[in-house]
Structure formats: structure tokens, C-alpha cells
Amino acid sequence: MNRNILRETDGAARALARRLVREAPYAALAVNEEETGFPLASRVLLATDIDGAPAILVSGLSVHTRAIEADDRVSILTGEPAKGDPLAHPRLTTRCHARLVDRESVHHAWLRRRFLSRHPKAKTYIDFPDFNLFRLEPVSANLNGGFGKAFVLEGADLVRPDALKSYRWFDSSYAAKHAEGMFLQVENKDYAFIDIDPEGIYFRERRIIARHDFEKVSTNHDELLELVHEFACKIPKI
Amino acid sequence: MNRNILRETDGAARALARRLVREAPYAALAVNEEETGFPLASRVLLATDIDGAPAILVSGLSVHTRAIEADDRVSILTGEPAKGDPLAHPRLTTRCHARLVDRESVHHAWLRRRFLSRHPKAKTYIDFPDFNLFRLEPVSANLNGGFGKAFVLEGADLVRPDALKSYRWFDSSYAAKHAEGMFLQVENKDYAFIDIDPEGIYFRERRIIARHDFEKVSTNHDELLELVHEFACKIPKI
Numbered sequence: 001m002n003r004n005i006l007r008e009t010d011g012a013a014r015a016l017a018r019r020l021v022r023e024a025p026y027a028a029l030a031v032n033e034e035e036t037g038f039p040l041a042s043r044v045l046l047a048t049d050i051d052g053a054p055a056i057l058v059s060g061l062s063v064h065t066r067a068i069e070a071d072d073r074v075s076i077l078t079g080e081p082a083k084g085d086p087l088a089h090p091r092l093t094t095r096c097h098a099r100l101v102d103r104e105s106v107h108h109a110w111l112r113r114r115f116l117s118r119h120p121k122a123k124t125y126i127d128f129p130d131f132n133l134f135r136l137e138p139v140s141a142n143l144n145g146g147f148g149k150a151f152v153l154e155g156a157d158l159v160r161p162d163a164l165k166s167y168r169w170f171d172s173s174y175a176a177k178h179a180e181g182m183f184l185q186v187e188n189k190d191y192a193f194i195d196i197d198p199e200g201i202y203f204r205e206r207r208i209i210a211r212h213d214f215e216k217v218s219t220n221h222d223e224l225l226e227l228v229h230e231f232a233c234k235i236p237k238i
Numbered sequence: 239m240n241r242n243i244l245r246e247t248d249g250a251a252r253a254l255a256r257r258l259v260r261e262a263p264y265a266a267l268a269v270n271e272e273e274t275g276f277p278l279a280s281r282v283l284l285a286t287d288i289d290g291a292p293a294i295l296v297s298g299l300s301v302h303t304r305a306i307e308a309d310d311r312v313s314i315l316t317g318e319p320a321k322g323d324p325l326a327h328p329r330l331t332t333r334c335h336a337r338l339v340d341r342e343s344v345h346h347a348w349l350r351r352r353f354l355s356r357h358p359k360a361k362t363y364i365d366f367p368d369f370n371l372f373r374l375e376p377v378s379a380n381l382n383g384g385f386g387k388a389f390v391l392e393g394a395d396l397v398r399p400d401a402l403k404s405y406r407w408f409d410s411s412y413a414a415k416h417a418e419g420m421f422l423q424v425e426n427k428d429y430a431f432i433d434i435d436p437e438g439i440y441f442r443e444r445r446i447i448a449r450h451d452f453e454k455v456s457t458n459h460d461e462l463l464e465l466v467h468e469f470a471c472k473i474p475k476i
Contacts (some may be wrong), residue, residue: 028279030276038268041331042331042382063331075276076278083445142301
């Protein structure tokens with residue numbers, strides 16, 4: 001972050017930052033390694049909770065998990081470069097507190113489903129006794145939108161407040177089943193449904209994970225599926 | 239790193255680890271942020287010194303550089319996933335001590351040339367007064383060669399001992415000029431020369447940075463250019 005080039009955080013910066021977390025299939029995770037004092041960067045698969053907070057699935061036998069258990073302060077780097085200069089591509093460093101999600105909790109079942117909707121291959125190991133889901137509570141973030149475009153964000157810029165309360169009415173299996181059906185009707189193989197929440201949907205456009213935020217946040221299933229229908233109608237038919 | 243799946247470090251693991259550092263155009267850099275206690279992951283361009291040690295170019299105004307100045311313990315994550323499951327791709331976490339390279343030193347001139355041979359666009363800012371080169375001295379590394387293939391390495395596995403002494407006879411500008419000429423004679427636009435050292439050459443194969451290690455380490459320019467010639471002759475003509 002360059003002090004001279006630090007810009008005022010606006011709606012566009014917040015939207016870009018949210019996209020960089022939500023559309024990332026994986027991240028570089030930095031943890032404090034207690035034994036050595038070194039900060040360790042490793043690769044983890046990423047999903048999001050329905051409020052936009054990132055979530056990771058890690059083995060309790062791995063170096064990074066042992067580090068998190070000793071010190072819950074972590075950061076994730078998201079925003080992978082495509083072709084061209086790697087520093088011209090936007091990326092985000094998000095400081096988070098890692099919170100273990102109790103395997104016996106309802107929240108674990110929700111997050112587990114959400115994780116697998118994005119990473120179906122993880123089904124072969126997600127239920128191993130040494131594997132755990134951690135929710136990463138964003139504290140603050142540094143956005144680098146490319147050369148000379150630096151922004152500082154708060155944790156609250158990345159999550160929708162009170163979104164977890166949606167789970168009171170939101171039935172993710174029901175909503176996902178119906179939303180997936182609408183995508184299948186489009187009959188365009190370049191687009192595949194991934195997951196849904198009251199705020200938007202994830203889908204695969206060719207190989208890339210994409211996020212579409214609805215214009216308003218749904219408060220019931222009828223409203224939600226109507227918004228999915230509107231979106232699905234805009235997907236070009238082959 | 240999984241204790242159950244930790245394997246004995248062999249020559250193939252060391253060769254893979256060296257390749258993961260040397261062929262990486264960029265890395266995720268983890269640093270200790272003194273003010274917050276959080277480990278920070280950010281993106282940096284990477285080059286290597288002639289012994290294989292990584293080197294980075296960073297702005298003194300950036301968060302990561304201020305962190306390095308307060309605590310020289312860092313790690314880099316290298317090995318970018320291509321298509322498919324990101325966790326199936328090999329990657330390496332290397333713990334390093336970051337050493338500022340004195341701008342007035344001969345070593346800085348060598349490293350500067352080496353950095354620019356790989357990242358020519360950095361020419362526009364490498365000489366800005368706030369930009370500095372840091373050499374990262376490898377301390378140890380964790381190699382993840384894909385599911386169930388974990389190895390622990392020492393810093394010495396990643397660098398060639400005494401290689402920096404080659405600078406006594408090695409004239410990088412002279413060697414690079416002649417090696418580049420041999421590549422141009424091949425007339426295959428998929429291959430472009432990047433840089434050379436007594437141990438091997440870097441070249442671009444389409445868009446990818448590749449490293450070729452010679453069968454022996456050169457001890458003079460004639461021997462070195464003969465090895466480049468042998469390699470260039472093996473590049474397919476279009």
C-alpha cells in the first residue's frame with residue numbers, strides 16, 4: 001500500500017474487494033508459525049459463507065492448521081493474475097480471525113454444503129476426522145487495484161451485516177435445487193450453476209467462478225427464485 | 239504438511255523445489271505486520287540470484303516492505319496452479335531472511351540486471367528512490383507435491399553453495415549477449431532467451447518461464463557458451 005497513492009475508499013472499491021474474495025476458488029493463506037516466528041504462506045481452497053465471509057477447509061495435521069490453532073490471526077491473498085503483468089491485476093489482502101466451525105453445529109452443515117457446491121472433489125476428504133472448516137472473520141483489508149490504485153477497507157465492507165440471520169428462512173438445498181433447474185433449462189453448457197444465497201448466485205462461466213449480486217436482498221424463497229429466473233433469462237442460448 | 243504423509247526428501251523432491259522457486263514469475267509473500275501482529279500475504283514479482291536464491295523488488299512505501307524492515311522473517315509461496323484442482327498442483331513454501339541489497343553495491347547492479355531480464359516492464363520504476371531489491375536467503379521449505387506428497391527441505395537444498403563466487407569470472411552482460419544471439423539463430427518464436435548463469439539458462443517457452451540446468455556447472459565463458467550452443471541446437475526449428 002503506497003501512502004502517496006492511497007485513494008478514498010468508495011463503492012466501486014468495496015464492490016471490487018467483495019468480488020475478489022467471493023469469486024476466488026483458492027487463496028494464499030498467511031499464518032503465524034509459533035515455533036519459528038516465521039509467517040507462512042500456503043495454498044487453500046476457498047468458499048464463502050452466505051454473508052460473504054471466506055471459509056477454508058484444512059487438515060488438522062497440516063502446518064497451517066496447527067499455526068491457526070495457536071494464533072487465530074491470518075490473512076488471505078485473493079485475485080489471481082491472468083495473462084500480462086501480474087502486478088497490473090487487482091488483488092486483495094484480507095486480515096481475518098479464523099474461527100473453527102463446530103462439526104456438530106447446524107452452521108457446519110450449511111458451510112459444508114456451500115463448500116462442496118463449489119469444490120465437489122473435496123467430498124472425498126471433507127468428512128475425514130482431521131479435516132475442519134474455519135470461518136474467516138474479516139477485520140480489515142488492503143486492496144491493490146493495479147498500479148497506483150490502493151485502498152484500505154474495513155472488515156464490514158466485505159460482509160453483509162446480519163446476513164447469517166437469513167438462515168432462519170433460507171433453505172439452501174431447496175433454493176439450490178430450483179435455481180439449478182432454471183440454469184439447466186437455459187441449455188448453455190458454458191454456464192453452470194454453483195450455489196445460491198439470499199444476496200446472489202455463484203455460477204461457472206466456462207472454467208471461471210463468477211458471482212452475480214441481485215439488485216435487492218431476498219427475504220423469502222418466492223422472491224429469491226424470481227430473481228434467479230430473471231438472471232437465467234439473460235444467459236444467451238446457444 | 240501432513241505428518242502421516244511426510245516423505246523422505248530425495249533428489250527428485252529437491253529438483254522440483256528448485257524448479258518451483260526458479261520458474262516462478264511471481265509469488266505470494268508472507269510478512270509479519272508489526273503493528274497488528276497479523277501475517278500479511280501480498281503479491282510480488284520474483285527473480286533469482288545466480289545461486290538460485292529468490293529476489294524481490296518492493297517499494298519502501300508499501301505495507302510489506304515496512305514489515306520486512308521491522309522483521310526480516312518472510313516466506314514465499316510459489317508454484318501456480320494451471321487448470322484442474324488447485325491442490326493437485328505442486329507448490330512450495332520457503333522460509334527466508336530478507337536482506338536489503340545495498341543500491342551502491344556491485345551485487346545490486348548484477349541483481350538489477352537479472353531482475354530486468356525477467357521483468358523488463360519494471361524498468362519504469364526499478365530506479366525510483368523508494369524501490370529496493372531484497373535477496374531472500376532460504377532457511378527451510380515445505381514442499382507439497384500434490385495430495386499425499388509432502389517433503390521438508392533445508393535452505394541449502396535450494397541454493398548452490400559458493401555460486402556467488404562465480405561473479406569473479408562471470409560477466410553476465412557478455413554471456414547474455416552471446417546466449418541471446420544463439421537463441422535468435424534458432425528462429426523459433428515460441429522460444430525466447432531470458433537470462434543465463436554458470437549453472438543454466440532461463441528462457442520463455444510461449445508465455446511460460448522455463449529453466450534449463452546444464453549437466454555441469456561452468457567455470458569459464460567458453461565452456462558456458464558451448465553448453466548454451468548445445469541446448470539451442472535442440473530447440474525445434476519451425
